[in-house]
Amino acid sequence: MDKASLRRSLLKIRQMLPKTEWQEKSDRICTHLQSSPLFEQAKTVLAYFSFRQEPDLKPLFADNSHRWGFPRCVGKELSWHLWQAGDQLETNKFGILEPLANAPTLDPSQVDLILVPSVACDVRGYRLGYGAGYYDRLLTLPEWSNKLTIGMVFEFTYLVEIPIDEWDRSLTGVCTETGVKLINKNQGEKLNNV
Structure with missing residues (x-):
């Protein structure tokens, strides 16, 4: 399946999530992220405001031990x-x-961690975005390319493999309602939950 078809299919499924299930899954994602050493050690975190039933990260924003940046x-x-x-x-x-x-x-230089909105991510750390390329362009810039990045998705959009292009960059990890999975960039495989 090509990126556009996969994106349409997954967005349709995500939009059909009942509100209570969406919020429960989002809350579990936030709980897992908060207990991750990557998050605990970060001082300045870049995040996003949920759109089209992306995982809702609002519970995190009350945490005053982090500085929050938004695009x-x-x-x-x-x-x-x-x-x-x-x-x-x-x-x-x-x-x-x-x-x-x-x-x-x-x-x-002030940023420690980027929480990346995604339609889907795969076990290699590649993400399927919305097609406009904002994060793809950002993550290829030298000043951003070595930042810790975590794709934020629901488990049903954490796939074995998504189609990639030459400009796609693998993320540091993926967070779902089942945990944070770090990516072994050398082998393109997930490491233990952290």
């Missing part, structure tokens, strides 16, 4: 802005919440 779509790039609970948000042209343009920006 703004600027042209074909993402700019990252500091945000804390209570700060105003606006809706962009895609219908996604983002910080205001005047919110303080984050430099890549």
Whole structure:
């Protein structure tokens, strides 16, 4: 199945998740992430506001032991802005919440971990995004390419293999409602849950 067909199919299934099941699975994802050493050791975490029934990460944002950064779509790039609970948000042209343009920006050197929204991820750490390429472009830039990255997906979208292109980059790990799985980049296989 090609990327576009797989994306349509998985998004349709995700949209059909009952609200209570979606929230329960999202809460378990947050619990697993919070107990992960990658998350515990991070000072500044880049995240996203849930859109189209992506895993809901809101429970994490009350954690004041982390600084939170969220993206703004600027042209074909993402700019990252500091945000804390209570700060105003606006809706962009895609219908996604983002910080205001005047919110303080984050430099890549300040970032420890990126929680990457994904339609699906595979056991090699590759992700299927929404097709606009924002994260693909970001993760190929030298200042971002070595950051720790965790794809955030529900277990039913954690697949054995997804189609990849030459520009796709493997993530550090994947978090589902069953746990955080780190990727062994040398062998492209998952390591034990952490």
